[in-house]
Every structure is written in C-alpha cells, then in structure tokens.
Amino acid sequence: MWKQVMAAVLGALGLSAFKEGPLEFTAEEKKTIDKATKKDGFADKFMKEYNAKLALDGANNAIDKFMEEQGIDPAPPEAKEDSKNNGDNPSTVLPNADASLEQKLNAVIEDSKKIKADNEKLAANVEKLKILPDADDPEIIKGNMNKGNIKHSATHLFGIDASYNEFEGRPWNQAAKQASLGQNITAETDWTNTTNIDKINQDLQNYYRVENQKITDTLLDGLVMKKYVELISGVSDEYTMLSIVTGEITQSMKSKYLPKNKAKFESEKGKVRDIQIDMTFKGYELKKLEKSYLKKIASLRITDSNPYKEPYVRYLVGEIMKRARKEDKIVMGRGVWHNNPDRSVPASFMNNADGYLKLIDMARDEGKYIPFKMGKITPVNAKDYIKDFVERIPYEFRKNPDLQLVSGGNVIRWYNEARKLTEGTIQTYSGDIMTVEGFSNIELVEYDQLEGSGFIYLTTKTNEKLLTDKPGESGVLQFEKAKRDIDAFGDYKIGPFIAMFGRKQYDAKGYNDQIFFSNDVEIVTDTYVPADTNDATPSLSRHHSLIIGAYNTAATNITNLDDAIVGKKVYLLGNPNGFPSTVKNNANIILADGDFVLEDGNLLVLNALPGGKFIEVERRTGTVEDTVTQVVLADGAASADALEGNNFVTSSNTAPTALTNISNAVEDEEYTITGGSDTNATTIASSGNFFLSAAITLNDGVFITVVYSNGKFIEVARG
Incomplete structure (x- = not known):
C-alpha cells in the first residue's frame, strides 16, 4: 500500500526515487502533487507521514539489532506465527487497490499507529535490559545523533584500546563519552592539577608512538601553501639538489682528437630551520579548549567508521597549531631568517626562516639569475608589461609545458582589466583568462604574499619545494605545571626551497641557461x-x-x-x-x-x-x-601642486570645477585629494592625466588616492 502511494507521488513529480533523508518539497512540487491527487494539502500530509515512517524504520532497525544481540525475540506477540498470514494483523490489511490516494494514505497512517504500539512493548523490554552488567566489549549505544551509532567500551572512548583513550584517570575522555551520548557532562577536569598535566604529556607521547603520521599531518593541518609547491619531509638539516652542466661539446671535422667539453656539478642547498613554540596557559584557558572539544564531539554525526573519532590529545595539538599555521604561511613567502639564541625578549615570527622572496632576493644578489630591468607594473601597462616580460624569455624555454607566472592577485586583475579595455569589443574576446595570452602553457598563478608588491616571476611548476622534518615524540608538544599556570612548548622545522635558478655554463652569456626569471622590483623591504x-x-x-x-x-x-x-x-x-x-x-x-x-x-x-x-x-x-598635513585648494582650482604636499583638500566652489592635473608630481609617489565641501564639489574625470576606475565627485569627506606613473595619475583607492 505505502509503495503504491509513493509510486503515485513519484509519478506526479516525474521521479524514479526520492533522494536519501527526510523529504522537503518545494512550493512548486507541493502544487504539482496536490493537483495530481485533486486534494489540497495532500503533499504536506504525505511529506509528514513519509518523514515519520523514515524515522520509525531507523528506530525499529536499531532496536531489532539490539534485541537480537541480547538473545531476545524482537517480534511482538501479535506478529507470531499463528497470525502471520491470516489477515488478522491490521498491519497486513491493504485497502482496496482502486481506493483514492487519500484513502490509501489513511490506511498507511493506521499501519503506523499499530507499529508505534508494538514499539512501546519493545521499549519495555529495553528498560528491563538496562540492569544487565556492562561488558568490556564495545557496546552499541543509541545517542542523540541524527544517524549512526557510537561505540564505547566500558573502559575506552570509542572502544579503541589505547592508553590515551582510557576513561580511568582521564576526566576529559569521560566527558567526551557523555557529550557524544547527549548526556549531561558531569566529568570535570582540574587543569591546575599536576597529575592531569603529567597524564596529558604521557598521552601525547603514547599517541605519537602509535599514530606518528597523524600527528605529523596535524602539525601541517591548515598550512596553506602556494600553488605548485612540493612537500618534502624527513629533512633534518639540509637538502641538496645536484645538476650537471656543460659547455659546448660539438665542433667541425679535424684531424686530431681535440676534446672541448667542460663539465661540472652544481648544487642548490635548502635548509630547514628550527621553530619553537613557547606558550603559557591559565587553567581556565585549557578548560575552554576542553569545552570546545566536547562541543565538537557532541555535534558530530559519528558512525563506526567515521574518521573524526578524535582523541583529545590530537585535538589539543591541532588547536594550538592553528596560529602557528597562519604564521608559517606568511614566513614561507616573506620570512627572513635571523637567530639570536641569547636574546632576552621574544623574536618576531617573521625571522623563523628564509621565505621564497628572500631566497629569490639572495639569488639575485649572488648572480644566480639575471632579472629583467623593466620598472614597475601598473594597471595601465599590465597587458603590454606581461607580454614584454614573457617574450624576453628565451624561446626554447618559454615554449616548455607547465610553466607558471606568479604574481599578486592585483596584477592578474590589472592584466585582465587591460585586456578587456583593449579587446572587449572584439568578437573573439574570451573574458578573463588564467594563462598568458598567446601562451597557453604559462599559467597565471596568484600568490597572496606578492599582493601589492609589483614583483612577478616565472619558472617551472616543479621548481618550488617546502622542506620539513618528521618530529620526534618529544618535539610535538609538552605541558608543564608552573605555579598557577601551564606552559606548553614544542619544536618543528620548515624550510622553503627553490631547486634551481640558473645553470650557469662556461661559455654562455645572457638568459639562455636560466629556469627562473623575474622583474627587478625591490622585495622583502618590509621584513626586518x-x-x-x-x-x-x-x-x-x-x-x-x-x-x-x-x-x-x-x-x-x-x-x-x-x-x-x-x-x-x-x-x-x-x-x-x-x-x-x-x-x-x-x-x-x-x-x-x-x-x-x-x-x-x-x-x-x-x-x-x-x-x-x-x-x-x-x-x-x-x-x-600619524599627522597628515593637508594643502587647501583654492576656489575653482583645476590643478594641485605636488611641491606643496601629497594631500589636498578642496574648497567650496562658486562654479562647477574639475581637477585635471597635479603639477610637479614625482614618479611612483601617491597623492590624495579629499572633498572639503558639497558646494559645486570638485570632480575628476577618468581622462587626460587621470586614469580612474570611474569619474568621481569629491563631496565633503569623499577622497581618492592616485599614484603618478608614466605620466598618468592612476587610481589606488577611493572612499
């Protein structure tokens, strides 16, 4: 009967089956079903009964399985052999096949009521079973989850036989069990107690011995690396990449044997740097971390095979490392290594290791590659600048597959905006692209650590690495009781690495033996x-x-x-x-x-x-x-003078006024013009000397900042 009702509804909707989980018809679907059944409100009633039956089926299956495991017959008395096929059981009575959908649905509802009555009897049996002793084998316990079951043994969280999951002496595990079952949390952890601190240290070491790869993965969780960076682990100090380079080897015919080849090995060394974590917690701060863990456990829909059965020790490491991951992301790009082990004040995280930009800066200084002297890239010249940059690269190299041109996101935006400006009306214009126009093998790769720098570089997609060590158990995290506080400390290693800049051969000159190319913009000037x-x-x-x-x-x-x-x-x-x-x-x-x-x-x-x-x-x-001096422009001023300053404010004008120039401007200097009045407010058009995203009217408080580049005032910001 129920199948007939479902078939009719599915047919009305043109479906072969409903998706998994509870139904939630759209207004359009409800209208279609009501129209097909010629009964207003039928769709809502069907949806309600379908979802109730779905929940009921899940409950029955769980209870039947439980009763079978305990050796109790789960079948209700009314469904025994003597009434099985006699039609006496109301749940087996089907209404007339030609009855309306409304009648069929009512029959199904009567079935549901009978099943609920049966379940009440089964529930009474469950109450009797609660007095049975607790076995040490994992028991299946129905919690407050939407789906699935959670296993805990009498002695271990999640039924996993490991010391760090034991309930004894670990109130945080006892609380996790209570949270997972929807119970009130009565287990309390005193994080000012040295015994608990010693226990969590022991658990960290035991967890590492059993699951060292999971801890290693946790240390790197959330580390957002630049695209096309290969992670190389197991490096304790240095990593060396060798290549053999030669000069010319061929020559014209001759009578004597005249060897001319010269060969040597060149190497590029990468180094990992030791990074330390020193933190001090108050007891209540560790309590907050524990509560966050319990909330996470309580909210998860955990099944027997779910990977999120997370011990508290792993959660603790992950939470503490979140801040470290953010800092490592920045250091990988713009860090500059500096070590002063005898310092008396904490050092900046920016000095943890040399990032990719510092490696590039040093390679440029040491002559490992030659940059292109091109000046700065701007919104105006971006399209031609990138085309010129790529075409300066030797033909044999720029035709290689899998190359990347790396820049800040602003440069990629400028490039596509300039393309749209010059090609937008052409029929073949394809919109924004993420490869260099005319070079489908060169991908435009955005790197947030280059944002606003104007620096761009091109190399292969396999040239950049990140080196890391596999930490020992004592280097993960350690906790120590110190008076009223708890200290946490740990060590790990990372080292950005660029495998090759150039292969400087004996007789070569120019750019022919480079595999790394860049412009000559200053970099890492703001890392000290x-x-x-x-x-x-x-x-x-x-x-x-x-x-x-x-x-x-x-x-x-x-x-x-x-x-x-x-x-x-x-x-x-x-x-x-x-x-x-x-x-x-x-x-x-x-x-x-x-x-x-x-x-x-x-x-x-x-x-x-x-x-x-x-x-x-x-x-x-x-x-x-901190104190900006503003130069007040006169009534009707059409120009400002850079000799007077970099910040200007307009006056009330007796007639409409347009600002068309800033005289005596200096290349790459920024200038800000702020509106000082709504009376005939000064306007600036995107034409002539100014290149703006749109014209602007400088009403009172409105401002625009421009940079002077190649004879144009180019918009930087407005507000």
Whole structure:
C-alpha cells in the first residue's frame, strides 16, 4: 500500500526515487502533487507521514539489532506465527487497490499507529535490559545523533584500546563519552592539577608512538601553501639538489682528437630551520579548549567508521597549531631568517626562516639569475608589461609545458582589466583568462604574499619545494605545571626551497641557461631583522632591512654599516627598548638633514654607494606620518601642486570645477585629494592625466588616492 502511494507521488513529480533523508518539497512540487491527487494539502500530509515512517524504520532497525544481540525475540506477540498470514494483523490489511490516494494514505497512517504500539512493548523490554552488567566489549549505544551509532567500551572512548583513550584517570575522555551520548557532562577536569598535566604529556607521547603520521599531518593541518609547491619531509638539516652542466661539446671535422667539453656539478642547498613554540596557559584557558572539544564531539554525526573519532590529545595539538599555521604561511613567502639564541625578549615570527622572496632576493644578489630591468607594473601597462616580460624569455624555454607566472592577485586583475579595455569589443574576446595570452602553457598563478608588491616571476611548476622534518615524540608538544599556570612548548622545522635558478655554463652569456626569471622590483623591504646590541656599525650581510634598538642597553651612535651590496637600498627602522640609536651624518653616511634619531617608527632609507659609503634617499618619522598635513585648494582650482604636499583638500566652489592635473608630481609617489565641501564639489574625470576606475565627485569627506606613473595619475583607492 505505502509503495503504491509513493509510486503515485513519484509519478506526479516525474521521479524514479526520492533522494536519501527526510523529504522537503518545494512550493512548486507541493502544487504539482496536490493537483495530481485533486486534494489540497495532500503533499504536506504525505511529506509528514513519509518523514515519520523514515524515522520509525531507523528506530525499529536499531532496536531489532539490539534485541537480537541480547538473545531476545524482537517480534511482538501479535506478529507470531499463528497470525502471520491470516489477515488478522491490521498491519497486513491493504485497502482496496482502486481506493483514492487519500484513502490509501489513511490506511498507511493506521499501519503506523499499530507499529508505534508494538514499539512501546519493545521499549519495555529495553528498560528491563538496562540492569544487565556492562561488558568490556564495545557496546552499541543509541545517542542523540541524527544517524549512526557510537561505540564505547566500558573502559575506552570509542572502544579503541589505547592508553590515551582510557576513561580511568582521564576526566576529559569521560566527558567526551557523555557529550557524544547527549548526556549531561558531569566529568570535570582540574587543569591546575599536576597529575592531569603529567597524564596529558604521557598521552601525547603514547599517541605519537602509535599514530606518528597523524600527528605529523596535524602539525601541517591548515598550512596553506602556494600553488605548485612540493612537500618534502624527513629533512633534518639540509637538502641538496645536484645538476650537471656543460659547455659546448660539438665542433667541425679535424684531424686530431681535440676534446672541448667542460663539465661540472652544481648544487642548490635548502635548509630547514628550527621553530619553537613557547606558550603559557591559565587553567581556565585549557578548560575552554576542553569545552570546545566536547562541543565538537557532541555535534558530530559519528558512525563506526567515521574518521573524526578524535582523541583529545590530537585535538589539543591541532588547536594550538592553528596560529602557528597562519604564521608559517606568511614566513614561507616573506620570512627572513635571523637567530639570536641569547636574546632576552621574544623574536618576531617573521625571522623563523628564509621565505621564497628572500631566497629569490639572495639569488639575485649572488648572480644566480639575471632579472629583467623593466620598472614597475601598473594597471595601465599590465597587458603590454606581461607580454614584454614573457617574450624576453628565451624561446626554447618559454615554449616548455607547465610553466607558471606568479604574481599578486592585483596584477592578474590589472592584466585582465587591460585586456578587456583593449579587446572587449572584439568578437573573439574570451573574458578573463588564467594563462598568458598567446601562451597557453604559462599559467597565471596568484600568490597572496606578492599582493601589492609589483614583483612577478616565472619558472617551472616543479621548481618550488617546502622542506620539513618528521618530529620526534618529544618535539610535538609538552605541558608543564608552573605555579598557577601551564606552559606548553614544542619544536618543528620548515624550510622553503627553490631547486634551481640558473645553470650557469662556461661559455654562455645572457638568459639562455636560466629556469627562473623575474622583474627587478625591490622585495622583502618590509621584513626586518634586529641589529645586535649597541651596534655602532650594524651588518647587512643577512638582510638589507634592519630594525634598530630593540636589544640596546644604552643609547648608541651608528657611524657606518658593514657588508652592503653596492646599488641596493638599505632600510633602517627604529624600535628602541628605551635606548634609541642615532644615525650620524658623517663621511660614511651622507644625510640630507643631519643626524637622524631612530625613535619608535622612524624610518631611514639609504642607498649603498661604491667605497663603503651611503647616501640618504628618504626619511620618515612616526609622528609626522600619524599627522597628515593637508594643502587647501583654492576656489575653482583645476590643478594641485605636488611641491606643496601629497594631500589636498578642496574648497567650496562658486562654479562647477574639475581637477585635471597635479603639477610637479614625482614618479611612483601617491597623492590624495579629499572633498572639503558639497558646494559645486570638485570632480575628476577618468581622462587626460587621470586614469580612474570611474569619474568621481569629491563631496565633503569623499577622497581618492592616485599614484603618478608614466605620466598618468592612476587610481589606488577611493572612499
């Protein structure tokens, strides 16, 4: 009968079967069913009874299985052999086959009522079984889950025979069992108790011995790597990649044997760096972590084979590592390694390891590859810039399959916007693309650590690696009771690695033997390494951007800088710990406006000259940057003057006014124009000297920021 009803509804909807789970008809489907049955509200009634029967069938199956396991006959008395086929059982009586769907459904409802009565009798049997002793074999317990069952033994969480899953002495496991069954949580963990701290340490080590790969995976969970980066594990210190390179080997015919080949092995070494986690928790903070775990366990729909039967120790490691994963993602791109094991203050995570950009920067300085001198990429030149960049690469290499051109997302947007601007009206225009136009083998790959930098590079998709060590059990995480607090500490290793930049052969010149290409934009200028304590001549051997004063114990005068690369800019940022350093104007460091004190936030930019000298390029003070001086434009002003400043505010105008230029602008400088009045508010069109996303009216408080590049003022931001 029920099958006939379902068949009729399925036929009305043109379906062969319903999807799994409860029904939820759309308004359109309900209308179709009601029309087919000629009965308003039939669809809602059918849906309600279908879902009730679905839940009932699941309950019956679970109870029957349970009763069978206990050796009790699950069949109700009314369904015994003597009434099985006599038609006496109302649940077997079918209504007339020609009856209406409404009548058929009513008959099914009567069936459901009878089955519910049977289940009440079965439930009474279940109550009697509750007094049976608890066996140590996993028991199937019906919890508050939507589907499936959870197994726990009398002694172990999830019925998994491992010490870290034992209930004894582990209230967090007892609480997890209660949470999984929908019970009130009565098990309480005192995280200020040394015994519990010792137990969780023991569990971490035991879990690692049994499931070392799962812990290794957990340490890397959430680590978002750049696309096309290969993970190489098991590296404890260095990883070396060798290649053999040769000069010319062929020549014209001759009478003598004249060998001319020259060959040698070249290697690129990658290094993993030790990273440490030192954290201090209050007892209530560990309690919060435990509660989060219990909520997760209670909300999961766990089945016997579900992989989320997660021990608390693994959850604990994962939660603590979440922040580390975010930091590692940034370090992989823009980190600069610096180690000072004797420091007395925590170091920046940015100094954990050399990221891909630092590796590129060092390779460029060391001549491992030659960059293209192309200047900056902008929204205006993006299409031609990328075309020019690719066509500078030797033909034999740029035709290789599986190449990637890596940039920030802003560059890819500029590229496609420029394509649309020049090709959008052409019939063959295909919209945004993620390969270089005309080079389907070169994929445009977005890397968030390059966003806004203007730096782009091209290489093979197999050239970038991430090295990591497989941690030992003592290097995962350890907890230690310290007075009222709990310390957590651990160690792991990572090391970004670029396998090859170029194969510099004996007789080759130019770009023919490179497999890595880039423009010449400055990179990693905003990642700093700390200068040594009270250093009067800081070294630039490790990096060209230094943070000065953090380790000072006395005010210090800087009179020179060591180990500079001629032609490279040097960035000195003040961050004193009460004792600032002063850069002195002298024969070695030529400053435009005299000595410069590196107070907190003050920045000095120098250019390294031949002969160990430096000359000032720019200086900024934190206080000046925080207080922006605005130049007020006169009534009706159609132009601003960059000699007066970088920030302008308009006035009320007696007539409509359009700003068309900023005179005396400096290449790559940014300028901001802010509206100062709604009266005939100044407008700027996207034409002439200005290249904007759209024209703008500078009402009171409205602003636009532009950068001056190649003779145009290009929009950077508006608001």
